[in-house]
Amino acid sequence: MKLLKDKIRNSAKITENRIIQVDSFLNHQLDITLFNEIGKEFKRRFSSKEITKIVTIETSGIAIASITSQYFNNVPVVFAKKHAGLNMNPNVYESKVYSYTKDQEYTIKISKEFISPNDKILIIDDFLASGSALLGLVSLVSQSSAEISGVGIVIEKSFQGGRKLVEEKGLQVESLAIIDSLKDGQVFFK
């Protein structure tokens, strides 16, 4: 997706040839025009699939999933919680995820009432790197016996190997920008 790659080339900050920061348009400040183009592109890539619900994970997946829903007949969005409040219904699906950027393991949760076995789920997330968060989401949805119609990712860092772990589960993974490597502050796309 050219618009997205241009945005990454022009605005992302790269550190340690490994970390890419996209705070100016994806993770802290949100470029809603870009998100609409992302939503359209996900629709194009999953146009043959039936989707009844979009599942994502807080925080950065939420806005992308919500805008994307508008291109899938406004299907409900459900986000997995990392930081459940005291009010949260205890009847949940749970999964463990390891975060490299925060260097800690945490538990993600979705209330059982919001995914039914009849749902056809599109999973959306901002990044695919090691695949830990994505496998956690796949596990949550699988616990519900709902069908996963596909996985849509905004930015994939292919050199961290996550895609293989997700594809081994037989899932269609569509990433809108695939980064092969980061070198000397530059981004090299696949």
Next chain:
Amino acid sequence: MKLLKDKIRNSAKITENRIIQVDSFLNHQLDITLFNEIGKEFKRRFSSKEITKIVTIETSGIAIASITSQYFNNVPVVFAKKHAGLNMNPNVYESKVYSYTKDQEYTIKISKEFISPNDKILIIDDFLASGSALLGLVSLVSQSSAEISGVGIVIEKSFQGGRKLVEEKGLQVESLAIIDSLKDGQVFFK
């Protein structure tokens, strides 16, 4: 806003005559059709104001702010972070907020680079109760010297007194549903 009040009447769960859970459409599962109506209504209420940016707070404000942005020419959305990762730029505005639902104090942060003194800010949040989170957001924006054009709230619990604290700062506060009291599992609107 009738659609919202109907949704609250039909789907909210009330506990202890104090807590209202709207997980099925606002805080965990997201009703994107409703969010579009909310966005339109915020535009109607702030139609005379110039808005260059929307500021909100993770987690539940993000989707509402993002959909609302579409009714304000897709202005950028910036969300204050409660759980900053190791990657976050240390050059931030900070403020302390006390959460009643989690019973803890936490620090919210916004990178200085994403709010400029020339910005005209619409602050959006899901709830106004004691006003703690909202005053935190107002403080962050004020530190930047940007102008606050208004404050848009989806659900206000008027019996917790937050509105007064925000209006004392001279701000226009628009809440789309104002709850006067919660009694015997029922919601009474203003």
